[in-house]
Amino acid sequence: MSGVLLVFRKDVRRLWPRILLVVGIETLGRWVHPAQPNVAGALINVMSLEALAQWFLIASAIHEERLVGDRQYWLTRPISWRTLLAAKLLFFVVFVHLPVLAASVNGLLARGESPAAHWAGLAMVQFATLGTVLCGAAVAAASAGMVQFVGVSLAAVMAPAVIALLLASRILGSDNMNWGGVEWLHFAAENAVTIVAASAILALQYSTRRTALSRLLLASLAVAVGLAMWAPGWHAAFAFQSRLGERAPDSAVRIVQDSPRGGELAPLPRSAWRGDPSAVEVPILVTGVPPGMAVWSDRIAATGVLADGSVWSSGWDSLNRLGNAIMSGNIASGRTTREEGMLPGADPWLYLNVDPYFASSDYSAGRELHATMALTLLSSEEITPLQAGGGPTRVPQGGLCWVMGMGNLSILCSWPAPTPGYAVIRISAMGMPTGFEMPLLSERLFGNLSYGPCTNTGGLWQTVTGNVVVSAGPSEILLVTRRAVAHFEREIEIHPGGGQLP
Amino acid sequence: MTSVIRAQGLSKRFGRTEVLNGLDLDVPAGSIYGLLGPNGVGKTTTIKVLMNILPPSGGRSEVMGTDSRRLGPGDFTQIGYVSENQEMPEWMTVRYFLDYLSGFYPAWDRALADDLVRAFQLPLGRKMKSLSRGMKMKAALASSLAYWPKLIVLDEPFTGLDALVRDELIEGLLARAEGTTILISSHDLAEIESFASHIGYLDGGRLQFSEELEALSARFREISLTFEAPPALPRDWPATWLQPEIAGPVVRFIDTRFDEQRTAEEARRLFPEFRDMAANAMPLRSIFVSLAKANRDGAR
Numbered sequence: 118m119s120g121v122l123l124v125f126r127k128d129v130r131r132l133w134p135r136i137l138l139v140v141g142i143e144t145l146g147r148w149v150h151p152a153q154p155n156v157a158g159a160l161i162n163v164m165s166l167e168a169l170a171q172w173f174l175i176a177s178a179i180h181e182e183r184l185v186g187d188r189q190y191w192l193t194r195p196i197s198w199r200t201l202l203a204a205k206l207l208f209f210v211v212f213v214h215l216p217v218l219a220a221s222v223n224g225l226l227a228r229g230e231s232p233a234a235h236w237a238g239l240a241m242v243q244f245a246t247l248g249t250v251l252c253g254a255a256v257a258a259a260s261a262g263m264v265q266f267v268g269v270s271l272a273a274v275m276a277p278a279v280i281a282l283l284l285a286s287r288i289l290g291s292d293n294m295n296w297g298g299v300e301w302l303h304f305a306a307e308n309a310v311t312i313v314a315a316s317a318i319l320a321l322q323y324s325t326r327r328t329a330l331s332r333l334l335l336a337s338l339a340v341a342v343g344l345a346m347w348a349p350g351w352h353a354a355f356a357f358q359s360r361l362g363e364r365a366p367d368s369a370v371r372i373v374q375d376s377p378r379g380g381e382l383a384p385l386p387r388s389a390w391r392g393d394p395s396a397v398e399v400p401i402l403v404t405g406v407p408p409g410m411a412v413w414s415d416r417i418a419a420t421g422v423l424a425d426g427s428v429w430s431s432g433w434d435s436l437n438r439l440g441n442a443i444m445s446g447n448i449a450s451g452r453t454t455r456e457e458g459m460l461p462g463a464d465p466w467l468y469l470n471v472d473p474y475f476a477s478s479d480y481s482a483g484r485e486l487h488a489t490m491a492l493t494l495l496s497s498e499e500i501t502p503l504q505a506g507g508g509p510t511r512v513p514q515g516g517l518c519w520v521m522g523m524g525n526l527s528i529l530c531s532w533p534a535p536t537p538g539y540a541v542i543r544i545s546a547m548g549m550p551t552g553f554e555m556p557l558l559s560e561r562l563f564g565n566l567s568y569g570p571c572t573n574t575g576g577l578w579q580t581v582t583g584n585v586v587v588s589a590g591p592s593e594i595l596l597v598t599r600r601a602v603a604h605f606e607r608e609i610e611i612h613p614g615g616g617q618l619p
Numbered sequence: 620m621t622s623v624i625r626a627q628g629l630s631k632r633f634g635r636t637e638v639l640n641g642l643d644l645d646v647p648a649g650s651i652y653g654l655l656g657p658n659g660v661g662k663t664t665t666i667k668v669l670m671n672i673l674p675p676s677g678g679r680s681e682v683m684g685t686d687s688r689r690l691g692p693g694d695f696t697q698i699g700y701v702s703e704n705q706e707m708p709e710w711m712t713v714r715y716f717l718d719y720l721s722g723f724y725p726a727w728d729r730a731l732a733d734d735l736v737r738a739f740q741l742p743l744g745r746k747m748k749s750l751s752r753g754m755k756m757k758a759a760l761a762s763s764l765a766y767w768p769k770l771i772v773l774d775e776p777f778t779g780l781d782a783l784v785r786d787e788l789i790e791g792l793l794a795r796a797e798g799t800t801i802l803i804s805s806h807d808l809a810e811i812e813s814f815a816s817h818i819g820y821l822d823g824g825r826l827q828f829s830e831e832l833e834a835l836s837a838r839f840r841e842i843s844l845t846f847e848a849p850p851a852l853p854r855d856w857p858a859t860w861l862q863p864e865i866a867g868p869v870v871r872f873i874d875t876r877f878d879e880q881r882t883a884e885e886a887r888r889l890f891p892e893f894r895d896m897a898a899n900a901m902p903l904r905s906i907f908v909s910l911a912k913a914n915r916d917g918a919r
Contacts, residue, residue: 120722120723123719127719130715131710186706187667187672187673188702188704188706190705190706190708192670192672193670193672193698194692195693195696195723196692196723197691200692
């Protein structure tokens with residue numbers, strides 16, 4: 118029997134109670150919860166323990182042949198570091214990766230979904246798990262026992278990462294922290310860096326047992342990953358995403374300034390747009406959107422040139438949006454607000470946050486404003502009636518939705534990735550404006566919904582919830598979903614007619 | 620005679636503490652080499668550097684012709700290493716421990732392993748953590764002899780063991796390691812003087828001497844010179860004559876390079892008037908005490 122199998126078999130014999138514990142948690146988290154999210158609230162806590170449980174098992178396996186110290190019996194036995202490392206990796210494949218895969222497949226089967234249809238999502242889950250496994254293994258390799266493992270995790274990984282996060286959040290803007298629909302690519306890049314770096318640290322520690330250096334590298338990795346959360350590159354990720362989608366349907370979409378509706382940059386009251394006095398809105402005209410389809414605005418980069426030649430650029434700002442003036446938002450007042458990001462609709466607008474210097478400069482002296490828009494084409498809407506108080510309702514793209522409560526409605530939907538690109542709940546009830554739309558996927562508005570084959574954190578299942586209070590029982594609850602079909606960019610030249618920006 | 624272990628100018632530093640400082644060592648093939656020295660002088664560090672458990676800070680060493688820094692799994696199939704502070708897999712039974720290790724050694728001799736288990740009366744079904752210290756050492760030794768290693772390295776193997784267990788270990792070791800090179804460290808000469816063929820004395824970070832036990836015994840003598848009247852010690856006292864003392868008409872010292880004719884001639888040169896000279900053989904313990912004292916005094 119090869120050395121790898123000898124070590125593997127020995128580890129199984131030694132660690133089987135811990136293996137059962139971790140596999141049990143993985144099964145509960147990935148199988149039961151996606152299938153029964155309404156009854157498994159308590160299991161969410163179990164699910165959150167999954168990473169901790171995996172790290173516990175990983176550290177246990179690594180510490181069976183501790184690398185830190187000089188008294189271990191195996192150091193003078195004919196066991197090569199490659200054999201040892203291969204045995205540990207085999208252990209992780211069998212007792213971390215395979216149970217995660219099996220539980221994920223079971224979760225899909227329990228929902229009547231074909232695993233083959235979600236192969237990319239399953240692969241991404243394995244990829245995410247690999248990052249967790251190798252990072253845990255690298256920390257364990259640089260620690261002498263469980264107490265030290267926790268200490269090294271906190272001192273060499275958590276602390277540098279938190280410090281990097283705090284520094285980056287002060288120095289850099291928030292836009293780079295969340296890449297919206299392409300955040301899954303951000304996560305994938307970070308995870309790839311983690312995998313490569315953790316593999317290098319593991320190889321170094323196993324081959325040379327230079328613990329101090331390994332810990333230093335771990336801390337460096339933590340700082341790098343912390344800073345990488347603010348890594349620029351959103352636009353590159355969006356461009357990559359656009360290559361993955363369909364290309365044809367978006368070709369006819371045109372966006373131009375709608376001069377007849379004003380033609381000027383309208384000064385906005387402070388309360389109208391995020392309370393920012395430097396915000397402007399531009400009336401626009403959208404044409405060429407295929408019938409029934411819609412366009413979602415992801416980010417917009419605006420560039421301004423003043424008469425004196427000074428240039429201002431917003432970068433790819435998630436606060437810059439296209440939007441419709443429709444009924445949405447506050448139920449009690451029922452007032453009209455802008456639905457951010459959705460086109461076409463009534464009176465579409467381009468909302469921009471401009472630089473205060475640019476905004477306050479002499480408008481009549483002449484200046485140019487140019488915007489590049491990153492857009493996503495959404496499919497025709499699919500409408501599914503939901504039943505209040507009943508069992509789950511099957512919804513498009515393999516999802517299930519529950520509506521709980523009467524006056525205070527709690528709506529929960531769960532989809533395997535890829536999720537719909539857009540989803541709202543449309544409710545008709547006494548005392549509510551007709552056609553009130555509740556954005557179910559609050560993550561949609563805040564940019565956390567993934568366009569990729571997995572969720573933004575590498576998971577397979579996206580669970581979203583929404584709450585709405587209605588005075589009387591709703592007469593109709595509809596789930597409206599759209600798929601993300603294509604991603605593309607358009608440019609617009611804004612021609613101000615004169616006046617002074619706010 | 621070829622050397623199985625050879626070190627030249629070996630040094631090892633832990634932070635600012637220098638434990639080994641230019642250590643030279645030769646362990647001849649087939650010898651039972653006792654590495655002696657007081658506690659804390661670096662015997663364990665020397666062995667760990669030789670076994671590639673710790674990297675040296677300087678110098679070089681070879682074990683069975685391989686640079687010790689490159690000692691790997693292939694070499695360890697021919698080396699048995701047992702240390703008093705070795706961490707063993709406490710959860711394993713003795714049987715599983717031996718079975719597990721047997722898979723890593725192509726030359727593992729199951730019959731020899733069974734023989735060792737019987738000789739050491741090892742309780743196969745008991746877990747390592749429940750074994751006494753002596754039993755653990757026996758299990759470790761059995762697991763290090765069962766593949767006929769060419770080199771056995773024992774680091775303070777008898778520390779804390781009673782005489783009976785120690786004798787059993789020595790008996791088991793010698794009976795099954797004939798022709799094998801053995802390096803054994805100890806701070807107590809009495810533990811190894813009965814079977815060691817070579818002795819090295821480590822102090823001050825380097826080997827103070829290293830030679831065959833018989834030669835060592837032969838060159839150390841306690842010399843007594845008898846005079847008519849109490850003499851005075853000459854200024855040019857030989858460096859190889861240790862611990863001189865005058866007790867009335869008798870001068871005593873330890874000659875570390877004893878040769879009957881040469882010692883008598885040198886005594887006559889320094890003390891023309893001495894009446895009688897007696898040279899008494901010394902027990903090894905006394906030799907080491909003398910050396911330790913001489914080193915300590917030299918350090919002052």
